[in-house]
Amino acid sequence: MKQFTFDLTQNSDIPLPQANIRYFSHFIQTEQAENVLRILTNELQWRQDYIRLYGREHKIPRLQAWYGDVGTDYQYSGLKMNPIPWHPLLLQLKKRCEVECATLFNSVLCNYYRDGQDSMGMHSDDESELGIEPTIASLSFGQPRILIFKHKSSGKRHKIELEHGSLLVMAGATQTYWQHGIDKTRRNVAPRLNLTFRHIKRVIKRVINSV
Ligand SMILES: O=C(O)CCC(=O)C(=O)O
Numbered sequence: 001m002k003q004f005t006f007d008l009t010q011n012s013d014i015p016l017p018q019a020n021i022r023y024f025s026h027f028i029q030t031e032q033a034e035n036v037l038r039i040l041t042n043e044l045q046w047r048q049d050y051i052r053l054y055g056r057e058h059k060i061p062r063l064q065a066w067y068g069d070v071g072t073d074y075q076y077s078g079l080k081m082n083p084i085p086w087h088p089l090l091l092q093l094k095k096r097c098e099v100e101c102a103t104l105f106n107s108v109l110c111n112y113y114r115d116g117q118d119s120m121g122m123h124s125d126d127e128s129e130l131g132i133e134p135t136i137a138s139l140s141f142g143q144p145r146i147l148i149f150k151h152k153s154s155g156k157r158h159k160i161e162l163e164h165g166s167l168l169v170m171a172g173a174t175q176t177y178w179q180h181g182i183d184k185t186r187r188n189v190a191p192r193l194n195l196t197f198r199h200i201k202r203v204i205k206r207v208i209n210s211v
Pocket residue numbers: 109111120125138140147162180181182194196
């Protein structure tokens with residue numbers, strides 16, 4: 001499989017207080033990003049999941065897929081996801097993100113926003129499985145959509161347009177102090193595919209059967 005090349009000249013820190021966020025607009029060249037979008041759209045095992053809110057089932061407004069090493073089960077909004085074994089292209093992208101972030105990832109949440117009615121509510125990726133101050137690498141493909149950051153106590157907002165082939169890295173205290181999400185839009189927009197690479201701490205269950 002072809003290796004991807006990266007233009008690291010177009011990167012910038014997003015200077016938000018109590019956060020550590022970096023953005024690389026052309027992390028993956030446009031033409032290669034086209035291929036990634038096409039391959040992952042067709043080959044990942046996308047599913048429509050539901051969450052239970054106040055006793056009622058709701059469709060999650062996007063398609064999702066969870067890939068990762070064995071043992072990286074993940075709980076998202078009360079939804080338990082068991083990882084699918086790695087797709088080779090996801091592994092390749094994971095490695096590139098690991099080099100850039102100087103950290104290891106063992107799982108990825110894949111999100112597919114079919115149109116402007118697909119969205120992601122404001123949240124922090126602060127589940128205990130992610131550990132303290134997790135580093136999360138987020139790759140975007142297809143239709144650029146706006147990621148909104150909202151500070152948990154001041155309410156201050158900041159918007160970043162996540163472009164085709166871009167990498168957004170959230171690290172340090174970002175998840176402690178900020179929420180992020182993607183609003184719906186009335187505009188007629190094309191599909192968007194997003195990958196958030198994470199490191200899940202394994203829960204080692206020990207069975208003690210002697211005294
Ligand atoms: O689609 C995005 O850019 C946001 C994804 C995200 O926040 C998540 O998967 O936790």
